[in-house]
Amino acid sequence: MNTVIEAALEAGETVMEIYNKDFDVEYKEDDSPLTIADQHANQLITDVLNRAFPDIPVLSEEGQPLSYEERAAWNTFFLVDPLDGTKEFIKKNGEFTVNIARVENGRPVFGVIYAPALDLLYIGDQEKGAVKVENAAALKKDTSDWYHAGVKLPLSSDFEDTIRVIASRSHMSKETKEFIDQLKSTGEQVETVSTGSSLKLCLIAEGNAQFYPRFAPTMEWDTGAGQAIVEAAGGSVRIAGTDETLNYNKKDLHNPWFLAETGEE
Known part of the structure; x- marks a missing residue:
């Protein structure tokens, strides 16, 4: 190590x-x-x-x-x-x-x-x-x-009645905007947080945001270390719309769309 x-x-x-x-x-x-x-x-x-x-x-x-x-x-x-x-x-x-x-x-x-x-x-x-x-x-x-x-x-976080969603500064997609809009439509107060690189997954591991929807292209090397840290902190990184964990060394090294969630309640 x-x-x-x-x-x-x-x-x-x-x-x-x-x-x-x-x-x-x-x-x-x-x-x-x-x-x-x-x-x-x-x-x-x-x-x-x-x-x-x-x-x-x-x-x-x-x-x-x-x-x-x-x-x-x-x-x-x-x-x-x-x-x-x-x-x-x-x-x-x-x-x-x-x-x-x-x-x-x-x-x-x-x-x-x-x-x-x-x-x-x-x-x-x-x-x-x-x-x-x-x-x-x-x-x-x-x-x-x-x-x-x-x-x-994760760190102890108090979101009160706010949902924090991480959105990529460089790669905001239409589908990510739709995910955020869907949360807002339930009456929840949604705050968007932006940061670059794999720091987005680190924020999820910290418990500083509940969701990181990545509905845009990534490669395995973009997410492997971050996923290990998120999961070690009690969170998850799953293929969007499924309960299947993102996996590695696929024939195609492109990742499917995924949703990372904090383990902090």
Whole structure:
């Protein structure tokens, strides 16, 4: 666990070195942005994981494309998004993260999300639960027990008579608006919260919002670490309109639409 956390923190340092300078932006075939920060963070994380866990494969957004035939026999693997929220990184609003998940038999069982500009670290383990660690960079040299360094999730939240729904700032869809409108039609007071990258799932894990409907495209590496943290905090991430949990290492790495809910009553 500590090796994965340290890899995320070190990648965050690398990302911030580039964030604080001028940098060029390239565009991939799907028109999504790519920076040198994505590439450097990917190389660092991949190198650390390959050295520490040579028998566990790594699937990364910025790694070499792998066919389903190559992945089909994987029971355990690391799922990496070295810079989630590249658009937020380019905008320099601080709402970007480093995501690493360990997936076993199609389920994310451990996840780390580090927001380097905010110096916030989220950790989720299916056995140990979930924690949020503030000022993580400063603690890096002084702690080996991140669970004692953090605050247990979910936090105690008092929504009174308000429902809080997380909506993507960059990817608000018509269907998400309809979900919010449906809640409002029942007479409930609905507050919309916006943030970037996988921080949306972290807010659900914290208990700072009840719902995160994602009725727009995502990839497995966008959600794996966040789902591990949400579930470790007692919440859920299910395929929209079903009771089926989002699963991983599918033939098609695109996620179906999903609804994340907090475990906080």
